Amino acid sequence: MSYSVLFVCLGNICRSPMAEAVFRDKASKAGLREVEIDSAGTGDWHVGKPPHEGTRAILDTNLISYDGMRARKLKAEDGEKFDLIVAMDTNNERDIRSIIGSNTRAEVIRFLSLVPEKGIDDVPDPYYTGNFEEVYEMVGEGCDRLIARIASRQNG
Template identity: 70%
Template sequence: MSYSVLFVCLGNICRSPMAEAVMRHRIDKEGLNGEVTVDSAGTGDWHIGRPPHEGTRDLLDRYRISYEGMKARQISVQDGGDFDLIVAMDTKNEQDIRARLGVSPRAEIIRFLSLLPERGMDDVPDPYYTGNFDEVYEMVNEGCEKLLARIRDKLPQR
């Protein structure tokens, strides 16, 4: 059994690729490659085919986290059946995902910050507009740690 996660933000160049890269890094460190798969997408189509934003790449380089081969794509209806979990980076993206995927996709859909209720926030701020990639990285790193623990509980015991 494997488990699959799709992170989704607006353009798929800042928040969701950062979460994808951080989660892949954690999966690799824990030896869960092949058991947990991760991808990212955007609700919009403006950046399709482009690499992560320079601010995201700079931050990931600083932490030696690979984003090799990552290119922006738009979420599709098929994603609702292909993934176990779709994680929206903010409330508007969650609404757009639900509207696109329809009434009953196979995937569970959650907001990223539901993993961090102690933060008292609903939405991961978009660093494309705020410029604060460090703040987003802190949230993403902490949330991915909690998400991976949650996923690990769903995997067969080794």
């Protein structure tokens, strides 16, 4: 069973490419088969640019590849292409729903709904906070939960 996941943040240079890279790494190590993984932003300011230097630094430190990743803008068609669209915060979730519309096959969730015990709704944007380590830890936890969710569907 193939499955596709799209991570979405505001500019697609900090949180969503970090989640894409971490999820890709963890999914590979977990042996998940036939999973398409991508990321996008709701805005177009950074289209074509690589991940933010802070994201690259934390991924480098943890030996996680981001080769070839470039920012792109979310498109309406992504609602039909992906099974799951994961918003990094509440504003992203609202904007995703506006862009893809309501008549779509994609399930849209907030990233931290995967880790409800965190007690917060939104992954902080390190573009503004500068705290890439905090975001990396949140992303790791959420990706572990998402892998378990997908693995249970593939094995179920």
